Amino acid sequence: MRRPDSEPSGSRWRTVLLVAALGFVALSLVRVITDQDVLTSSGTARAMLVLALPIAMAGLGGLVAERAGVINIGLEGMMILGTWGAGFGGWHAGPWGAFAGAVIGGALGGLLHAVATVTFGVDHIVSGVAINLVAAGLVRFLSEGVYVGNESGGGPTQSPQMSSGPATFDVPILSSGPDLLGRLEDTGIPVIADAAGVLHGLTSDLTVFAVIGVLLLPLAWFVLWRTALGLRWRSAGENPLAAETLGVDVYRIKYLAVIVSGALAGLGGLFLVLFTGGYREGQTGGRGYIGLAAMIFGNWRPGGLATGAGLFGYSDAVRLRASSSLAVLALVLLVGIILAAIGLRDILRGRYVLGGVLLVLAGLAVVVWAVADSLPTEFTAMTPYIVTLAVLASATQRLRPPAADGLRYRRGEAR
Template sequence: MPIQTEPDGVKYQVSRVQKALLIAGLGLVAISAVRVITGETVLTSSGTARAMLTLALPIAMCALGGLVAERAGVINIGLEGMMILGTWGAGFGGWQYGPWGALLGALIGGALGGLLHALATVTFGVDHIVSGVAINLVAAGLVRFLSEAVYADSTEGGGPTMSPPLGSVDTFNIPILSSGPNLLRRLEDTDLPVLSDLGGILHGLTSGLTVFTLIIVAMIPLAWFVLWRTAFGLRLRSAGESPVAAESLGVNVYKMKYLAVTASGALAGLGGFMLVMFEQSYREGQTGGRGYIGLAAMIFGNWRPGGLLAGSGLFGYADAVRLRASTSAAVLALLLLVGLILAAVGVWDLYRRRYVLSAVLLVLAGATILAWGTLDALPREVTTMTPYLVTLAVLATATQRLRPPAADGMRYRRGEEH
């Protein structure tokens, strides 16, 4: 944690929570300023925030799955394939047994993919990258085979690339805040800078919820508690930091790795479950590369739950703005927001005497703001790519000291010295 010095010379530490709150506050001010300048209310509307939550959670679950596996020392490039297996399991389970059957099917499908990855990497010592890529390829072919075998002859609307429709799930709003007095909605309608934006975002995050949304959101603090506040989490993380030392202290490293990678697949399957419930059916190609984005969000988050949540939310927000915008003007407003972020990071790097990086970021910021000021519209192809471009721009400029687990990706054999 960075150490600051007060005028009297007394040193104090800035906690991660304080730093996160400061960044969130500055981000809210930046978004509010862009909303006021451009007049694009979609940037902070409750509908956009609600869509952001829906779009970000599948990525966050994949990122969390990658975190659990890599904290135990196993690189999981196969998150995309495990998510694909989860979507098919959710489609089949939901078709047969309803929403809770879909949840169970997604967990089983993803966990089986994780178990296969653990078998290859932990037991047989296959290179982690090779195993993950193989799982991605096998999963895509396997679900097509299963769909043709199970759904093709269905009389309920399924086919070789999709399951029969599953039906919708009941939603609810948080009392007082988003129903009844609906305080957040009233705050959103005030149109005051920052305050109305805060009300719109919080209203979107507390309305239109399902019980499954709450369960999946709870996975993130639960994973943090298990990994950093329990003896089991300590043993699991020791397997990814120094498996030989962990073995000498009586930790069953093989068991920890198997449990972590299987749980990793189950979490990726949960992400697939969210996609299926959102579209109310399984569809081939539904994941759209979100497993890879989740992997990037995990690295951006420095292998920590809070950081990966921020990375996932970034992509979800950009995608939500794109989907909710009636014209490309709102997408152009995102360019202004990205330009402000790049400029802020560039000034910070200049303060830290990183002159070359600062110059690059300030030039990019200027080009982005100039593009916003001169362009009237964007081609449809560019608009579709906007969430990916925005995410890449911010993630690439998030200068931080990344520290993966020390033994991440290393082949482990009991009794060997590393």
């Protein structure tokens, strides 16, 4: 019998790929109908990657902690510590110094959370909230002591600029030299040009840090589901007492998971610092919480997590790159199509009330697109949050967190 936590079968992967393909066809159709090339341009795809990576790293940090049974609400605070560490390290040693500072800063936050929850048995939510509050005050204290009065231009709310920026590169042939993807994008052919534009954006102006961030997602899947360490890791989050009887050092696994979780959240802060060129107070903007939501949407799996983070990053990228609110209206139409498809699926499965509500919302989205000439600035600013909430809330699924997630563990103590 297949275990509930086993990996998706081949048929499920085929379904996922089919849904992704149909979704992309819908996106191409909306681009043609609305004549908003920004929806699938290479610039939008490039911006999506930059905006999605901080959320994906925070969500991945939450995933590795919760797979070991520790809820990490403190992702936002660990990301804040990571941004400060990245700003300090980048000021002194450039991009790689920023990388080291971000990982160390986030890992220290994770260590604090592990001491509180694993060793002292503090409630995980209380500890995480405390870390978020302490981190915000701590970085202001550190900035006052380190940056104020410095001749390099720092202050109580920001670090001096990084000594140098990260080098960028294009993937040969595809996005440089012959630039095959760029030529296909210029053709404007539906679906083909759209796919080329997205791939062109994802294969040009890359940094080694972006590549590391993307590769961490499949690496986390491989470690958690294809290695002995991953089996011990997940057993600590499913049934720590049973894992203990089999010789697993549950305390050590939990400590490792939470410290790695903090390091990943700090790495998310690195991408924010690389984007702005230095640390800025408040630059995380709640992305740690959004990463936590993306992790839950992804059902505690890296693939679903990446989908949630990419959705928010894409919505934000369209908003930032659009020359007018017409592109945002096109995004509203796309959301309407998605909601209609999900609503029809639910009705076919016998969920008539939910399906009917989604179809009504889909109709409202289409009406807004058809009758509105522009959108208020306030609505445009909220677009990434509204689009993400609409899709995530409608994508109903059977969520299955680790069985011992958030429970206090003591060696030899039966629950």
